[in-house]
Amino acid sequence: MLEIKDLHAGFEGTEIVKGVSLSIKAGEIHAIMGPNGSGKSTLAKVLAGHPSYTATQGSITYNGKNLYDLSTEQRALEGIFLGFQYPVEIPGVNNAEFLRMAYNAKRVHLGLEEVDPLDFDEILDGKMKLVEMDPKYKDRFLNDGFSGGEKKKNEILQMAVLEPQLAVLDETDSGLDIDALRIVANGVNKLFDKDKALLVITHYQRLLEYIQPHFVHVLSHGKIVETGGKELAHDLEKRGYDQYVTAN
Amino acid sequence: MPGSVAEITAEAAVLESHKKFLRSTSPFPRLLALNTAGIRQFEQLGFPHRKHEMFTFLSTRELAATLFEYRTGNDDVSRDCVAGQVYKGCENSCIVLVDGQYRPELSDTSGLPSAFGILSIEDAVAADSGIENYLKESIGGENDAFAAINSAFFSQCPVIRIAADARCAVPLQVLHLSTGSAADPVMTAPRLLFHAAPGAEIKLIVKYAGLRDNYFVNSVQDFILERDACVTFTQVQEDAGNARHFSKNRIVLRRDSRFMAANASSGSRLTRHHYDVHLNESGAELRLNGLSVLRGEEQVHNYIKVVHAAPQCTSNQVFKNIVNDKSRSSVDGTVVVEKDSQLTVSDQLINNLVLSDDARADSKPNLMIHADDVKCTHGNTVGQVDEEQLFYLKTRGLPQEAAQTLLTKSFAASLLQTIEFASVRNDLANTLLKKLEANHA
Numbered sequence: 001m002l003e004i005k006d007l008h009a010g011f012e013g014t015e016i017v018k019g020v021s022l023s024i025k026a027g028e029i030h031a032i033m034g035p036n037g038s039g040k041s042t043l044a045k046v047l048a049g050h051p052s053y054t055a056t057q058g059s060i061t062y063n064g065k066n067l068y069d070l071s072t073e074q075r076a077l078e079g080i081f082l083g084f085q086y087p088v089e090i091p092g093v094n095n096a097e098f099l100r101m102a103y104n105a106k107r108v109h110l111g112l113e114e115v116d117p118l119d120f121d122e123i124l125d126g127k128m129k130l131v132e133m134d135p136k137y138k139d140r141f142l143n144d145g146f147s148g149g150e151k152k153k154n155e156i157l158q159m160a161v162l163e164p165q166l167a168v169l170d171e172t173d174s175g176l177d178i179d180a181l182r183i184v185a186n187g188v189n190k191l192f193d194k195d196k197a198l199l200v201i202t203h204y205q206r207l208l209e210y211i212q213p214h215f216v217h218v219l220s221h222g223k224i225v226e227t228g229g230k231e232l233a234h235d236l237e238k239r240g241y242d243q244y245v246t247a248n
Numbered sequence: 249m250p251g252s253v254a255e256i257t258a259e260a261a262v263l264e265s266h267k268k269f270l271r272s273t274s275p276f277p278r279l280l281a282l283n284t285a286g287i288r289q290f291e292q293l294g295f296p297h298r299k300h301e302m303f304t305f306l307s308t309r310e311l312a313a314t315l316f317e318y319r320t321g322n323d324d325v326s327r328d329c330v331a332g333q334v335y336k337g338c339e340n341s342c343i344v345l346v347d348g349q350y351r352p353e354l355s356d357t358s359g360l361p362s363a364f365g366i367l368s369i370e371d372a373v374a375a376d377s378g379i380e381n382y383l384k385e386s387i388g389g390e391n392d393a394f395a396a397i398n399s400a401f402f403s404q405c406p407v408i409r410i411a412a413d414a415r416c417a418v419p420l421q422v423l424h425l426s427t428g429s430a431a432d433p434v435m436t437a438p439r440l441l442f443h444a445a446p447g448a449e450i451k452l453i454v455k456y457a458g459l460r461d462n463y464f465v466n467s468v469q470d471f472i473l474e475r476d477a478c479v480t481f482t483q484v485q486e487d488a489g490n491a492r493h494f495s496k497n498r499i500v501l502r503r504d505s506r507f508m509a510a511n512a513s514s515g516s517r518l519t520r521h522h523y524d525v526h527l528n529e530s531g532a533e534l535r536l537n538g539l540s541v542l543r544g545e546e547q548v549h550n551y552i553k554v555v556h557a558a559p560q561c562t563s564n565q566v567f568k569n570i571v572n573d574k575s576r577s578s579v580d581g582t583v584v585v586e587k588d589s590q591l592t593v594s595d596q597l598i599n600n601l602v603l604s605d606d607a608r609a610d611s612k613p614n615l616m617i618h619a620d621d622v623k624c625t626h627g628n629t630v631g632q633v634d635e636e637q638l639f640y641l642k643t644r645g646l647p648q649e650a651a652q653t654l655l656t657k658s659f660a661a662s663l664l665q666t667i668e669f670a671s672v673r674n675d676l677a678n679t680l681l682k683k684l685e686a687n688h689a
Contacts (some may be wrong), residue, residue: 034301048643051635076645092665101654102644109645133317146398158644 001026001063001197002047002166008057009046015041017057018219018222024166026118027194030177031208032201033233034219035241040201041085043219044170047199049075062166077109081158082173087151090141095154096124096138103161124153126162131187149180163191168199185210205237220244255295258312264291265318266400273320275401278373278380279373285387286399287455293393302392305578305610306520306549311492316435319413321349322427325459330354330423333457336671338421345405346425348438350406363414363448367596372407372441379407379441382472392522395496398468410448410477411509419451419480419669424467428460442470444477444505449581451480453511453672456495456527458488471577473505475529478587480507482667486679487516489546496522501532501561510667511538512676514683515546515575525554527561531536538567542575542607552581556589559619565596568663570656570684571607578610585617586626600630601659656684 002024009017017039024030034040045053047060049072060067062080103123104114113125121138128135131153142152152172159167162183169188173181188211192198201209208216208230215233217224218241225244226232237244266287268334275283282641295312296303298473309600323347334342340359343366344351348521350366357366373380408420424438465487473479487493493516499507513519525534540548554563567666569577579598600609641651667673 048639051640072639072642072650073645073647073651076643084640084643084644087638089657090637090640090658092660092662093654098641098644098654101646101650105645105647105650141658162644 002199003061003219004058005060006044006058006062006114007043007054010146011042011053015221017046020060020219020222020224022217022224024199029192029198029200029211029213030061030217031216031233032199033203033205033216033217033236035244038219039186040144041170042158044168045080046070047104047168048078050071055170067118073105076162077106081162081164081167082189083155083159083167083169085174087143087155089145091144092140093142095140096121098142099124099158099161102158106162124161127157129135129188130160132183133157148175149177152176152180152184153187154182155248160187160191165195166197166199168201169192171203172200172201173204181207182210205233208233218244251624252297254309254312255297259295260328261315262295263278263287267600268386269318269401271385275403276370279369279403281545282383282387283400283402285384285389286396288400289387289390290393290396290400291303293396296393304443304578304580304612306518306547309415310518311346311464314433314464316433319347319434319436322347325354325427328353328559329451329459330425333423333425333455335419335421335453335675336454337669337670338419338671341416341418342423342425343408345406345438345440346453347427347434348402348404348436350404358602359418360420361414363411363495364410364416364420367407367409369405369407370404372409373408379443380436382470383441386470386640390619392496392524394494395468395522398437398439398466401437403439407441407443409443410445410450412445412519414445416451419453421453421455421478423451423462423501424454424456424465425488426456426458426463426491427466428463428491430460430462433462433464435466438465438467440469442472442479443570444471444473444479446475446477447472449478451668453482453669455484455486456493457486458491461488461490464492465494469495469497471499471500471507473501473507475503476505477502478506480668481507482669482672483509483511484672484676485511485516485519485521485548486521488545489516489544491516492595493519494522495520496524496579501525501527501529501534503529505533506533508535509537510663511536511550512664512667512680513538513540513548514679515540516549517545517547519546519548520551521549522551525562525563526557527555528557530558530560532558532561534563535562536565537663537666538565538579539660539680540569541574541683542570542577542662543683544575545573546575547577547648549578550580552579553579554583554594556583556592558583558596559589560591561589562593562649563595566663567598568601568659569599569609570601570603570660572603574604574606576608576610578612581616582616585615585619585622587618589619590621592619592624594622594624596626597657598628601656602630602632603656622682653685657681660684
C-alpha cells in the first residue's frame with residue numbers, strides 16, 4: 001500500500017529524515033519509535049504533504065501512485081489520514097459542520113451523493129459513541145478550548161468519519177491519561193481491518209500495549225536503525241534510546 | 249486650524265446650507281438654540297483637513313468636494329419598503345426613521361411595554377431639564393466636525409426613555425432608512441437620544457440601510473445609562489454601496505451600568521463609526537466588538553475613544569476586519585485612564601485579515617494611563633489565513649478554496665457569535681459571510 005524508498009526530507013532547508021525506506025501492506029500495523037528530534041514527525045508531515053516540509057530525495061508510492069503528484073487534499077481523499085500530535089484549534093468553525101464537509105468531500109470523491117445535516121447527525125452519533133465522546137462536542141468550535149484528551153478523541157472521531165485506508169497517528173498518546181489512552185486506542189482498533197493499514201508514531205511503548213503492532217521500527221537521526229516485532233518495543237522500554245543516540 | 253482650498257470651500261458650503269436650512273424651517277426656540285450651538289461648534293472645529301488626528305486613515309477630501317443637499321424626510325416610503333428591513337422578533341417593536349425623520353405610521357411599537365416612551369424633543373426637554381442640559385453640554389463640547397454638522401442640522405431628536413427597573417422581553421429595533429437620490433447627492437442628519445433610567449434594561453438593534461444610492465447619512469446617537477442600567481446594543485451598517493455613512497455614538501455610563509455593544513459593517517464607499525464612551529462612575533462596564541467584511545473599494549473606519557473617568561470600571565474591545573480586493577479598514581482606538589481611575593481593567597484587541605495585495609487594514613491602538621493601579625492590555629494583528637489551520641483542513645480532504653473560505657468565515661463567525669440576537673446573527677451570516685463565499689468563488 002505504501003512504499004517509501006530512501007526518503008530524505010527536511011524543514012526549511014535542514015535535512016531531518018536521512019534515507020528512510022519502509023514498506024507497509026494492507027492489514028499491517030507498523031510502529032515507529034524514536035527519541036525526540038529523530039525525524040518521526042517530519043516523516044508524518046511529509047506523508048500528509050505539509051507545505052513547509054519537503055522531500056529532497058527518494059520516492060514514496062501509495063497504491064502505485066507517486067505520492068508527490070497528489071496534493072494534501074487529494075491524499076486525504078485517496079485514503080491517507082494524519083492524526084496530529086497537536087490538533088489545530090479553529091475557533092468559528094463548528095465541529096459537526098466541519099466533519100460533515102469532510103465526510104461529503106470524500107463522498108463526492110467516491111462518486112456518491114452528499115448527505116444532508118440530519119442524516120449526517122445520525123452517522124456522527126454512532127461514530128461519537130465509538131470514541132466515547134460527549135455529544136456536546138458536536139456544537140463546539142473545532143478543537144477550540146478542548147482538553148488534550150478531547151482533542152485526541154476528536155482526531156480519532158475524524159478518522160472514524162473518514163474511514164481512511166492508511167492512518168498515520170503522530171504521537172496520539174502524548175498528553176493522554178490512562179483512561180483516555182484506552183478509549184482512543186480502542187477506537188483505533190475498532191476501525192482497523194485487513195484492508196487497512198496503520199502507522200503509529202510514538203515516543204513511548206505505552207500506546208503499543210493497546211494497539212499491537214506487527215512491526216516496530218526504531219528511528220534515530222533520521223534513519224531506521226532497527227526493525228523487529230512488538231517485543232522490540234518492550235525491549236526499548238527497558239534499554240531506552242541512549243544506545244541509538246550515542247551510537248551516532 | 250486652516251485647511252486647504254477644498255476644506256475652506258466645503259466649510260463655506262456647510263455654513264451657506266445652514267442659513268438656507270434656518271430659513272426653510274422654524275424649529276422651536278430650544279431646538280434652534282441647539283442648532284445654533286452646533287453650527288458655532290462646527291465653525292470652531294472647521295472642516296477636517298488632511299492631517300487631522302481624528303481622520304488619520306481616511307480622506308475627507310471627496311466629502312469636501314461633493315456638494316450635498318440637506319434633506320429632512322421623504323414621504324415616498326411605503327410599509328413594504330420597511331418590512332424587509334425589520335428583524336424577526338422586532339415586528340411589533342420597531343421605530344423607523346426615514347432620512348432622519350421619525351415616522352410613527354411606519355413604526356410599530358405595540359409590542360413595547362408602557363415603561364418605554366418615545367418622546368419628541370420638545371416634550372422630552374419640557375419634562376426633564378437634565379436632557380436639555382446634557383444636549384447643550386455635549387453639543388457645545390463636540391470634538392467631531394461631522395457630529396457638529398449633525399447638531400447644526402438636526403430637526404428632530406426622538407428621545408427613547410426606559411423607566412426605572414423596566415425590562416422588555418423583545419428587542420427594540422431602530423431602523424435608519426436613507427432614501428438616497430437619483431440625481432444630486434443628499435445629506436441627512438438623524439439624531440436619537442436613549443435614556444435608560446436606574447435599573448432599566450433594554451436590548452437594542454440599530455440598523456442603517458439605504459433604498460437608493462447617492463446619500464451621506466451623518467448620524468449622532470446619545471446613550472445615557474443611569475445607575476445599574478444595562479443596554480445590549482447591536483448596530484448593523486448595511487448602507488447602499490455608493491453611500492457615505494458617518495455615525496457617532498456617545499455613551500455616558502453611570503454607576504454599575506453596562507453597555508454591551510457589537511458593531512457590524514458591510515461597508516460602503518466611505519463609512520466611519522465614531523464611538524465616544526465615558527465610564528463616569530465606578531463599576532461601569534463597556535463591551536465593544538466590531539466586525540467589518542469588505543470587498544471591492546469599500547471602506548470602514550472606526551474611531552474609538554474610551555475614557556475611564558472613575559475607578560473600578562471595565563472596558564473590553566475586540567475588532568475584526570476582513571479586507572479583500574481594494575477595500576480598506578481602520579481602527580483608531582484610544583483608551584484613556586484618568587488619574588484617579590484605580591483598578592481599571594481594560595483590554596483592546598484588533599485582528600485584521602488581509603486577503604489581497606491591494607487591500608489595506610490600519611490599526612492604531614493607543615493607551616493613555618494616568619493611574620498606577622490598573623490592568624490594561626492592547627494588541628493588534630494583521631495577517632492572512634493561518635497556514636497551519638489551512639493544512640489541517642486540507643488533510644481532512646477539504647479543497648484549498650473551500651478550506652480558505654471556511655477559515656475566513658470562521659474569523660468573522662467567532663465575533664458574530666457574540667451578537668445576542670439570533671435573527672441579526674442569521675441575517676449577518678447571509679450578508680457578511682455570503683460576501684466571503686463570493687470572494688473565493
